Amino acid sequence: MIHSLFLVNASGDIFLEKHWKSVVSRSVCDYFFEAQERATEPENVPPVIPTPHHYLISVLRHRIYFVAVIQSEVPPLFVIEFLHRVVDTFQDYFGVCTEAAIKDNVVVVYELLEEMLDNGFPLATESNILKELIKPPTILRTMVNTITGSTNVGEQLPTGQLSVVPWRRTGVKYTNNEAYFDVVEEIDAIIDKSGSTITAEIQGVIDACVKLTGMPDLTLSFMNPRLLDDVSFHPCVRFKRWEAERILSFIPPDGNFRLLSYHVSSQNLVAIPVYVKHNISFREGSSQGRFDLTLGPKQTMGKAVEAVLVSSQLPRGVLNANLNASQGTYTFDPVTKMLTWDVGKINPQKLPSLKGTMSLQAGASKPDENPTINIQFKTQQMAISGLKVNRLDMYGEKYKPFKGIKYMTKAGKFQVRT
């Protein structure tokens, strides 16, 4: 299925290759480099490139292209999903998935790839099982290994593979029993000139960190489960009970895992936590343009909007921007024409604003497009969809665990057109 994998960086160098069947020459990537050269932006390289004898299917994550070489017809979604899984695993192991991290841990990378795929077919992709086969490198372990000469390979066969609950190993023991759940929602929206919402949807996840002794059986219930549209569960969740009672019942894996991800789409009304008042205008014949931007909170259920970062790609004709920020700092890169304004926290009493003038190339005609404003922000202790966890119960074990829950809302692809 997947013949070979090449890792290519943004400047077009292959820095790692792995072959599962016969060795495919590096020259197959020339077709990819051609496409890379043709694309103006790194993300414009098409994900599927046909070549005379192979297909190249690639995903771009963290400025690295993961290029899979395929020799026969395959379901494309399968390969794409698998490549993303590889990246997720690397990230899980090394904290970041950069070229440097991969080069530093090249041995672990090879071990992982060897375990994840055999003869081109996926073998072990569940992070819990992989972690027992190959222990992730930590600073402490690297040090201990160098001193004692021990290894990062598990000596034992992963117990999970033999137990009835394949995602959890047996005989887990903790002195402090705790279970934490993070509800994180990202809001993707496009707001038009007049401030009305064109599209808005929420991508949410519940990440869990469960450190419980033995074989606990958990049930988690929501106040308003009907909100969730497209839900995707960790394999541990009993789907039947969700369908019947809208309750999450599961034996959790040990440690960190993603319990579910969901999607609240425009069918339900999506609240927008910030609003933008803007006036960006250029006059015909004048070499000056006006820039005026004010941000304010809205529909935040009284929670503060933090870590606000505004960025906007100004038209090509703009030479410089002379602005005045009431709060935070702004930078304008005259080469890329990128304006960034690091606002920080929005104070509802004194709304942050950025005002001033832009100077244009003398004699140039008025730019025909108006810039789009991208906004990033964060709100703690609130899930914008209104999702609320009702209660968490544990069965199967006697002790009393500590349970915690946290909500957070972030901006995903949040843009305002002007």
Add this chain to the structure above:
Amino acid sequence: MPYLGSEDAVRELRRALSNPNVQSDQLRYRNTVLKAIRAMSQGVDVSDLFSEMVKACATVDIVQKKLVYVFLCSYATLNPELSLLVINTLRKDCQDPNPMVRSLALRNMTNLRLPSLVEYVEQPLAAGLRDRAACVRRVAVLGWAKLHNLQPDAEIDAAVVNELYGLLRDPDPVVMVNCLRALEEILKKEGGVAINKPITHHLLNRLKESDVWGQCEVLRILQRYHPQSEDELFDILSLLDASLVSPHPPVMAATLGLFLGLCSGLPAVSLAALERVRGPLLAACGSTSRETRFTALCHIQLLLRSLPGLMGAHYKRFFCGYAEPAYIKQRKMQVLVELVNDENVAMLLDELKGYCTDVNPETAQAAISAIGRIGRSYSDRCLEILTGLLGLKQEHITSAVVQTMCDLVWVCPQCSDTVCSALEGCEEMLQDSQGRQALLWLLAAYGERVSSAPYTLEGFIDRVRSEASLGVKMELLTTTMRLFLCRPSETQDMLGRLLHYCIEEEMDMCVRDQALLYYRLLHCGIEETHKVLHGQRSDPSLGVLIGRPAEPINQWAYSFNTLEPLRQAGFHQVGWGASVHSHFQISPEMFNRVQVRALAGPLKDIHRVVPKPLLCYLGCVLRFVQSALEHVFIQDVSVHCCIHLSLNPD
């Protein structure tokens, strides 16, 4: 890859690996091996170290073993004799009490890919099939497939095949799926693994146990099964229903593929299945992975061919975000065009108008041609936008607008007035050959209504010497001829100049031939010329050109969940591959791609139309058209002009 000082590095490594002091210190030994692997991963040729590495393989240190195996598997094919030495160590490891070591040894033994080693590998592999530990069985099963790939012509061992069929009932789901994969490869010549009723039901019942990848595999292989009765079919369908709305896009796609395959005789059920996957597909379109979004969009395009109304209410989901990659934006626009209706047309056009000024010229052009497509049903609104865009005075936008207008006018002649008035003053903005060709074609068709047409042509003719594009020259000849027929006094002089240049100085055969043809035609008298050049036009308002009827699902079901729908395609390919085989539908775009814009003329009396198209391409087109639709419309056609195929078509 040339690597500075790589020879020195290899020499250094060899010295270290064969140093007894290093060998006795486990940690140093392993680190040296590690260095060799690092060098390998950077593209340095370290194959010379093979014999040292073989020695390093005999160790108790698992990590070192793994590292050496990585090395050996990459270079074994270069050193078959030395690899023989490794086999002994590997065979010993296959007896190890630790199942992990056993599976590791077995896997690498099969990964060496040396036909000469097969005889040594078979015995441990056979033992591996009966191993206690599931992880060894998993490896052993796939090992047989690898062995078969090494010697594809060798006879298939029936005992092994039987054992693999038996292992389909293994308690471990991965072993089961691996058996399917292995049998599929081993029995490729016989059409893959045999799927009968008991196996099908067994696989379906255990579908839930395997992981996502395994489910996809099973679902794909089950496509080959044909249920014996309708009851059985519906039993299978109801078992599959849950996976149809699976949150994992690969599983969902594989299930739908199987559904469509099974229900090929029941269109109503297939349609219901499509309705059911709408939610998951839309969710995949909003996935955080761009590649998944792209693939989902391509598949939605497929679905829309049969169910145009499927996504009607969700058109906003296909609006483009600012930072999305160009390939997604272009696909989204293609979907948007399909979703247009009376209620959302204003909103959609507004949105598309915004994309026309995209930084990426290809995206901008895609947006403009999307507006043109919508213009076939809502011409007034679209023309207003298109003429507005001309005001921007951007080269690539103007070119795309003129090409779009050219296509639009052909289908909707009622637009011609607006187009004619918009054309004035565009020619300075047109730089690329396609744009200029389109402008010339428009001038030829509506020359009498564009007052400045002769002046524009004069500009072209003055520059003809420096003109590089063959297409523009051919178009220019035809346009000048046609304009001469309706406005002789203004164009006679320039036509003379152009013909003179083309016949006396032009180096390209096609242009010369065409010019000579026109010259001789003019000798026959104006009446005759008129008859030839102004042949009757076909009726462009043929229903098929505008509204495509919904296709039956079977026409595309075979390509669902394959790479087919992802191929680079413009509008022209949508609904094209399939339609050649069935009733042929002529779409004007089809001819655009082969540069014969005006073959749009009446094909039934082709000899009378000196095709305003470019003769150099006509030859190819005729051949192409003939092969596909002989029985449709090229009957009793004799072409009365001599065609010189271009020697160097561009």
